[in-house]
Amino acid sequence: MPWQPSELPDPDLLALALAAWLDAVAAAERGGGTLDPLKVSANVRRQRPEASPAALAAALTQARLRVRARDRLGSQADQFLFTATGLEQATRPQVAHRRARRLQAAGIEHIVDAGAGLGFDAIEFARAGMRVDAVEIDPATADLLAANVRACGVDHLVRVVVADVRDLKLGPADACFADPARRSGDRRLKDPESWSPPWSWLCALGQLTPRLVAKVAPGIDHDLAPAGCETVWTSVNGQLVEAAVWWPGLARANRRAAVVIRSDSAVEVLSRTDSVAPAAGPAGQWLLEPDDAILRAGLVDEVVNRVSGRLLDHRTAYVTTDADPGPALDIARAWPILTSLPFSIASLRRELAARDIGRVVVKKRAFAADPDDVLRQLKLPGDGGSGVVFLTRVGSAPIALVCGNEVRPTSE
Ligand SMILES: C[S@@+](CC[C@H](N)C(=O)[O-])C[C@H]1O[C@@H](n2cnc3c(N)ncnc32)[C@H](O)[C@@H]1O
Incomplete structure (x- = not known):
């Protein structure tokens, strides 16, 4: 028998449940307390006594997931239906949108989404005009x-197929996107062979249909991608969210790229064959921390070049410069360096007191001590000015950089 959709939550009951959840969240925030799901359920039951327990439970689950999804999707979360696992694995809309536009620009008119989940990629492919x-x-x-496809008004372009994609006959004419399931319950599966479908199956598919893109964990080894592929690492608002491997039928010659998406901007940096390993040198007037997508893609030299800077040390990827950090602020964060000193708690405390800095955030890279321990030992007064302390190493020497507050791009 062909697959038939099962019954979905009653939209009116769901709207009621969502309003009750949002009220409860707002009340908990106002009172500083926690939210009581039983009270939310009793509230909805009072208003719809005739609803069956199963219908009520389904509506409350969807309402709770929609509230959770707002962090990732904003208010458009209210259009969608979720499972907890599906939400965890959902591609962020901005990332799906960029990918779909690139596929469309490559001339793809029809695509197989091999493991479509809740449809966040499929919907963007359709919005870009693909079948x-x-x-x-x-x-x-x-x-x-x-x-979800219906709610977004793209059901005329999307055919839902319930099948194991490995049983379908895909051929060289097909363009394919795959976002393999990489979780088992709450556990992330690190081994690409335990993903579903497994990595070796995707690589075999890539031989057959080289117009393949696969979304993978951002922590993957650079050598996971077969020869001739391009890998793109993407961050959204400072969080590294995914990597995508583009097979040779769609790859650009650059082979590595980083996409840095912020609320108001999206920047892409491509690797270059003529790039020269940046030199290291002493701390200047500014400290820059490249975005994680830039770091993972091995593109720190782009930050160095944009600010005519240097690395503080080859192992830490902190960039320093005496020039204006402005040209790199869309792909890196920057702090003014007030002073740099060999690390000891006593000398750091003296330095902060001399500058009337009584509150700091401590950050570290390639440094053994725990920032919270260092903060406790500093016993700062908590008043006066604020700043940021970076603990790191130059060669084998532990150093502390005392910095002012982060500078922001002028558009923010
Ligand atoms: C990571 S999720 C996809 C998420 C989707 N890209 C989104 O943004 O909503 C992977 C999905 O693939 C499905 N899946 C896993 N193995 C599959 C297979 N062999 N054939 C078809 N679907 C599969 C899982 O059930 C899961 O829903």
């Missing part, structure tokens, strides 16, 4: 996927 076969092995997830 999509959204293949999902789990029928319950497929129900929600189909509902």
Whole structure:
């Protein structure tokens, strides 16, 4: 029998449950207390006494997940239906949007989404005008996927297929996107062979259909991608969220790229064959911390070049310069360096007192001590000015950099 969608939560009951959850969240925030799910449930039951316990439970689960999804999706979360695992694995809309536009620009008109989950990639492919076969092995997830596709008004472009994608006959003419499941319950699966579908199956598919893109964990080894592929690391608002491997039918010659997305900007940096390893040198007037996507893609030289800077040390990827850090602020964070000194608690405390800095954030890289321990030992008064202390190493010497507060791009 062909797959038929099962019953979905009653929209009116769901709207009621969502309003009750949001009220409870707001009340908990106002009172500084925790939210009581039983009270939320009793509140909805009072207003809809005729609803069956199963319908009520389904609506409350969806309402709770929508509230959770707002962190990732903003208020558009209210359009979608979720499972807890599907939400954890959902591609962020800005990232899915960029990928879909790149595929569209490459001339892709039809794409197979091999493991479509709740549909966050499939929907963006359709919004970019592609026809999509959204293949999902789990029928319950497929129900929600189909509902999400309908809610976004792209169901005329998306065909939901409930199947194990490995059973489909995919050929050289197909363009394919895969976002393999990389979790088992709450556990992240590190071994690419334990992903579903497994990495070796995707590599075999890439031989057959080289117009393949696979979303993977951002911590992957650089050598996971087969020869000729391009890997793109993406961060959203400072958080490294994913890497994507583009097979040779879609890859650019650069082979490595970083996309840094912030609320108001998106910047792409491509690796260059003529790049020269940056030199290291003493601390200047500014300290820059490249975005994690830049770091993972091995593109720190871009930050160094933009500010005519140098590395503080080859192992830490902190960049320092005497020039204006402005040109790199879309791909790095920057702090003014007030002074740098060999690390000891006593000398750091003296230095902060002399500058009337009574509150600091302590950050570290390649440094053994725990920032919270250092902060406790500093016993700062908590008043006066604020600053940031970086603990790191230059060669084998532990140093502390006392910095002012972060500078922001002028657009913020
Ligand atoms: C990481 S999720 C996809 C998330 C999706 N890209 C999104 O943003 O909503 C992976 C999905 O692939 C499905 N899946 C895993 N193995 C599969 C297979 N062999 N065939 C089809 N679907 C599969 C899982 O059930 C899961 O829903």
